[in-house]
Amino acid sequence: MGTSKFNGINQISYEQAKNKIKTGDILFCSGRYLVSEMIKKLSNSVFSHVALLVNWNEHVLVLESVEDDGIRVVPLSHYLYNYENSKEKYNGEMYVARHDVVDSSDFDKEKIKSMCGKAIDLLNRNYDKDEIAKIVARIGLGIGRHREDFEYMCSEFVDECFKQLEIELSRDPMGFIFPEHIAADPNVKPLFEISP
Numbered sequence: 001m002g003t004s005k006f007n008g009i010n011q012i013s014y015e016q017a018k019n020k021i022k023t024g025d026i027l028f029c030s031g032r033y034l035v036s037e038m039i040k041k042l043s044n045s046v047f048s049h050v051a052l053l054v055n056w057n058e059h060v061l062v063l064e065s066v067e068d069d070g071i072r073v074v075p076l077s078h079y080l081y082n083y084e085n086s087k088e089k090y091n092g093e094m095y096v097a098r099h100d101v102v103d104s105s106d107f108d109k110e111k112i113k114s115m116c117g118k119a120i121d122l123l124n125r126n127y128d129k130d131e132i133a134k135i136v137a138r139i140g141l142g143i144g145r146h147r148e149d150f151e152y153m154c155s156e157f158v159d160e161c162f163k164q165l166e167i168e169l170s171r172d173p174m175g176f177i178f179p180e181h182i183a184a185d186p187n188v189k190p191l192f193e194i195s196p
């Protein structure tokens with residue numbers, strides 16, 4: 001079921017993780033919520049969600065697209081320990097990965113600024129709820145193609161941000177992109193699992 005390259009990676013605390021995370025790192029989530037389980041099943045993946053991580057003034061921020069809010073920013077600590085303002089820990093596993101280009105020592109830091117600028121420009125854009133129906137139709141009936149509509153599912157948002165780095169992430173033959181496609185990309189390397 002999906003990529004196995006995250007199996008058995010080191011688990012570290014949030015305190016350790018926040019000192020290792022770089023702007024441009026990728027957060028993969030494997031939630032145990034009903035919607036998360038449906039996404040994992042539909043996409044044949046261990047991952048239900050993907051987001052972009054940004055270091056800002058000693059804080060790690062999660063930039064993501066979620067069903068109820070669209071594109072938003074939330075502190076990683078909040079995500080881990082007060083998920084959706086529930087005062088509960090996130091119910092699932094969280095992994096951090098890095099694309100080879102972001103890890104390169106000669107990487108152009110201006111491109112990271114461009115990526116962050118694009119992410120900020122997209123704040124409050126709608127979550128692409130229609131895309132879920134299209135994906136279900138594609139999987140169940142074998143019909144439909146992805147079309148750009150300026151609404152974003154989580155993986156579309158991350159993909160759009162990475163385009164600012166001149167990185168093309170993998171998609172399926174119909175043009176859809178899931179967290180699994182990003183996780184399985186050969187240039188995306190798992191770093192660690194965050195233990196709350």
